[in-house]
Amino acid sequence: VITARDLRRTYHVGDSTINALDGVSFSIKPGEMTAILGSSGSGKSTLMHILGCLDRFDAGEYLLDGVNVATLGEDELARIRNVKIGFVFQTFNLLPRTSALENVELPLLYAGRRQARERAAEMLRLVGLESRMDHEPSQLSGGQRQRVAVARALIGDPALLLADEPTGNLDTKTTDEILGLFRTLHETGRTIVVVTHEPEVAAVCARRIVLRDGRVIEDSGSP
Amino acid sequence: VITARDLRRTYHVGDSTINALDGVSFSIKPGEMTAILGSSGSGKSTLMHILGCLDRFDAGEYLLDGVNVATLGEDELARIRNVKIGFVFQTFNLLPRTSALENVELPLLYAGRRQARERAAEMLRLVGLESRMDHEPSQLSGGQRQRVAVARALIGDPALLLADEPTGNLDTKTTDEILGLFRTLHETGRTIVVVTHEPEVAAVCARRIVLRDGRVIEDSGSP
């Protein structure tokens, strides 16, 4: 479902050039659950943003379900982001003056789906936040905000879930609950890619890709 | 150095009342290194903000070095926050259009200390960010932002370090480096309180306090 070929992404700050991705290649089959690991600054979030069609790349090729993403227009990219992909951001990216319930239902409203509010309430129940539905992000703990971000990513029942460190702010028990939701989604055949630093999260992934300095240094699934 | 007696903090959202802290009591001696654990939403950040003189409490008593914090005026509280305490926020709270170097030197500028810039550069070197000093927060990875927040908290060589989940976005190796810095600070006799979900961080703390639903349910140091 994902084919990345020699992806490159460069940033420029002052006179310096940062090769955030320095030639990343791998293929992910439909239904695989993959962990992406690597030290802080190794390029994981940069890669996830490209896979999620949230950011461009400077060189290489990205095929999503066989379609060359570089050839797509903004409308088509927006449709893919809202309908096909669920994305959990490392920094949550919740709307500030908006309740947890309204934050979670947003992807369904964009997709024109019915019963957005009921589904959002159900999703928040599944992540253990049914007593926090009307709280705004500033009225939630760090881990509660993280769970709202997870609920929002899962609500559209996405074909591809991309989760960038979805449990970093959670205790073990709450982490297990979130992992349980990911496994339930996975069992319906969805493809899941999780960036994580936590061994218990990597442990539930059949496949493991490790980045260092913008390159793949390990890939348990490579032929 | 810290005496908390029956601390209470209540939030109101709509018609509901949330007892974020529901009678928290403990004493921390000078030079102790304490881990605060508890599930997501159990009150850890709320407690840390009160200990850091960043937030008020609704009932109970907080003595910091024998001084009753409720009797202090805003100027004195500001001085304590900037000079005596180093605080690592769960959400980092970095200034946006400001380089890592400028973010880190800020506490020293507030305290009127000399050589703020040289010390900030040294601090960033210690957290592994010497090649990122001129980057703004939006030009840093999640774990790099977290390390800037740690550097800023440590730069004033604070008597009391309060760190709210300082390694949640870091891989194991980088976590160990940060823990090394905390242990170095601890060995000079400083008092350290760390909120964490990570066993390897709790493991370096001699004392452990566990919260649930705004109460202390476990305290390895209580008499």
Ligand SMILES: Nc1ncnc2c1ncn2[C@@H]1O[C@H](COP(=O)(O)OP(=O)(O)OP(=O)(O)O)[C@@H](O)[C@H]1O
């Ligand atoms: N401004 C607020 N208004 C209303 N409720 C709040 C507010 N801030 C926090 N809360 C609630 O108070 C409780 C404690 O929050 P706190 O941030 O202290 O939790 P925490 O233990 O730090 O959790 P985490 O591990 O997820 O960071 C949570 O249930 C949260 O929903």
Ligand SMILES: Nc1ncnc2c1ncn2[C@@H]1O[C@H](COP(=O)(O)OP(=O)(O)OP(=O)(O)O)[C@@H](O)[C@H]1O
């Ligand atoms: N907008 C930007 N401008 C300049 N450099 C950037 C920018 N965004 C990221 N970088 C740099 O690119 C590198 C990769 O960043 P990325 O966010 O992908 O790392 P990461 O693997 O997700 O790290 P972490 O585990 O800390 O979240 C980092 O060294 C970072 O400093």
Ligand SMILES: [Mg+2]
């Ligand atoms: Mg990242």
Ligand SMILES: [Mg+2]
């Ligand atoms: Mg917290």
